[in-house]
Amino acid sequence: MSYLQETFEERCHTTGAPSHLSFxxxxxxxxxxxxxxxxxxxxxxxVAFDPHKNLRSPFNYLMSNLAVADLIVGxxxxxxxxxxxxxxxxxxxxxxxxxxxxxxxYFVSCTASILSLASLATERYLAMRNPHNYRNKLTRKxxxxxxxxxxxxxxxxxxxxxxxxxxxxxxxxxxxxVFLALAxxxxxxxxxxxxxxxxxxxxxxxxxxxxxxxxxxxxxLLNSSxxxxxxxxxxxxxxxxxxxxxxxxNLQEIP
Numbered sequence: 001m002s003y004l005q006e007t008f009e010e011r012c013h014t015t016g017a018p019s020h021l022s023f024x025x026x027x028x029x030x031x032x033x034x035x036x037x038x039x040x041x042x043x044x045x046x047v048a049f050d051p052h053k054n055l056r057s058p059f060n061y062l063m064s065n066l067a068v069a070d071l072i073v074g075x076x077x078x079x080x081x082x083x084x085x086x087x088x089x090x091x092x093x094x095x096x097x098x099x100x101x102x103x104x105x106y107f108v109s110c111t112a113s114i115l116s117l118a119s120l121a122t123e124r125y126l127a128m129r130n131p132h133n134y135r136n137k138l139t140r141k142x143x144x145x146x147x148x149x150x151x152x153x154x155x156x157x158x159x160x161x162x163x164x165x166x167x168x169x170x171x172x173x174x175x176x177x178v179f180l181a182l183a184x185x186x187x188x189x190x191x192x193x194x195x196x197x198x199x200x201x202x203x204x205x206x207x208x209x210x211x212x213x214x215x216x217x218x219x220x221l222l223n224s225s226x227x228x229x230x231x232x233x234x235x236x237x238x239x240x241x242x243x244x245x246x247x248x249x250n251l252q253e254i255p
Contacts, residue, residue: 012206015079018213022089024243026216029081030048032218032225036074039228042065046232046241054237058138062119063231065147068114069154070224077105085214087188095170100214105159110173110220112225114188115150170195189221 047055047064082104094213126134161169174195198209212249232238242248 003163012209015206016092017210018207019089019092019116021214022211024205024253025218026085026089028084029078029085029217029221032221033074033078033082033114035228036070036078037191037223039225039232040071040074042242042245043067043228043232043238044071045245046238049152049241050239051241058135058143059120059123061140061143062116062123062146064132065150066113066120066227066231068076069109069116070227073109073113073221073224077102077109081221084113100162103161103169104158106217106220107161107169107173109174109224111157112150112154113220113224114176115153119146119150121187167199167213168185171199174216188220188223191216191223194219 001029044064046065047060047067050056084094084102085099087098123138126138158169160172164172172194193214197204198212198216201209201212204212232242
């Protein structure tokens, strides 16, 4: 599997990313942070405070866990991306520590987001399959154990990055996303396509490979920024909670 990393480095180790690509990626990262941080923070607060006492359900607990993973993307991975790509565009290279910190934050948050989405899909399947008994089986204790397992895996699995490199680690996560396709059909699909193309396209130029590298990351960042709109704003209960927290009574009237 390290072949993927070695191929990329052998072909492009002397050809860095073009500066316009680095600045483009940094700019899009900044724009996505504008929606990521307030949206996911608001969703977490809605479940935590539950102003109308109607959000305490297994699905919403798992959704708030997804929001935590996405918020980490906004608070940690996104700013590190901005730093990484601005320095890459200005100087053409970064320190090993900066590169590893950015990659690890990306892989940890990406793994947590994928597994959180999978847990939401599993909860919906159980709810539809056995709607009368699933709440008795899906207790708070089991939800807590699920959340703990998600973060345990998320903080341990990405350490394979130090053995196989960033390209191969991204390839492994892409295959995980494909395997969990029902939970992640959304922005992880295009990201997986770019990772596959980057990994196996032997005729692509180094500039194209760098574009694929950055675009697959931006789609993951986009996913963490739109989950709030896909899950939170679509729920009338959440909109009512948001309206109470923000003191915007008209928000809950949005169809």
